Amino acid sequence: MSIFSEHLSHLSEQLRHDPSVLALLLAGEEGSYSGAAGTELNVIIVVSDEEFEARLQDGRLHYKMTDPAVEDTQITGRYISPRYLQKVARAGSEPARFAFMGAVIVFSDLPELRSLINEITEYPLHLKQANINRFYAQFEAWYLECKRALVQQEHYVLHQSIMNLLLFGGRLILAHNEMLYPGQKLLVHMLEHAQRKPEQLLSAMQSLMVTPSEMCLERLYRQVRDYRNWVNEELNWTDYVIMDNEMQWLRQSVSVGDI
Template identity: 30%
Template structure:
């Protein structure tokens, strides 16, 4: 963290810590995760009272940016507003990206008893789902390997690009799952995976090779390594039925993802 970023945080705290509608202020984002550059913005999470949170939900003001606090070029404060009830929901049923948003978060100001304990629970990996996740991620890997074969066969550049992205995503998700590490969403996926202490030998190089030159040989080599790493057998994995449940019929169990609306 640079001195300019530290001054920006201090100025923000001077303005927002005295506000009664905010119970706590957290430093999040790249500065908290250790990915920041001198030009990085400052990510702040404001824990609001329930009344303030509901007001902001109604007015659609759960996120805002401040451009007049940072003294360095391109710098700004990026703010997101949550409540204690929101944090409890993330703890109980949050997605990995929702949990990861609070990973490494630094408490800058708080009037909440044991907020650190709540954040620890929020960012705990859901180990109770580890075996099920392993199966589901491996099924996605095999499904998108098949889609890559279709893209190559039909010379469909869109399908090839999408299949490669999904292959990388779910290969990484298997590795993260085996290491009990949260999926951070796409921006930090490769960095978080690179940090995983246990992974197939040459794994990151295999991902780079597949992205640079999508071939079935590269996809199969990646699949073989990931399955061996996870201790599973490809030919014993019923991926079509699991893929149908997770990617084609998911709208039967909950709202379809926005990609599929």
């Protein structure tokens, strides 16, 4: 954090004058980037519940710093509130939780903030098997869709099916390792760090993406399916697919891929 301390100090001083700002966080290990174009920092600004609701209504949730004093450094981020944090801790999706992984508190007027972040970033063990059931159902369904698309040479459907097969195969492995799902962008990165996974998982995923074929599909499918006994033998995975793909709107819930 020391290489960014000057910029964060400047930002912190600026935000301290805003009475609606309660805390400033620097996002975790994926939230900072240094390159030829300069330094990019990703921050999370905690404002009062009232301020957050006003911003939510107006669509003003994105932050971007354009102060010339921090030339060559782009600071972007988003606004949240204490109530938002409490909701994430209670019922947040895994990507919502992962957003706080490794977050650094720059300043805070909220004494419970650190414990709340710790609660948010804990893997939700009470949902583990229920989620595995749902992911496995999707994995089986998209495997069959991949096979059909390969035979019928439906390239658009094949591409979508492969991406979903990899997504839910990856989510099975992350759940098995009790690791939060970070979203599509960092899925492979997290799988690289998973200790318990099929030995050739990443190469099988890469092969299926680059050169889709029946052989590559079967290799990836069997590596994941046979890695362990994922679900009870009596589980009817087609019922899960119907509920998550066709009737999700009835529950007004998030997509199974984002839980």
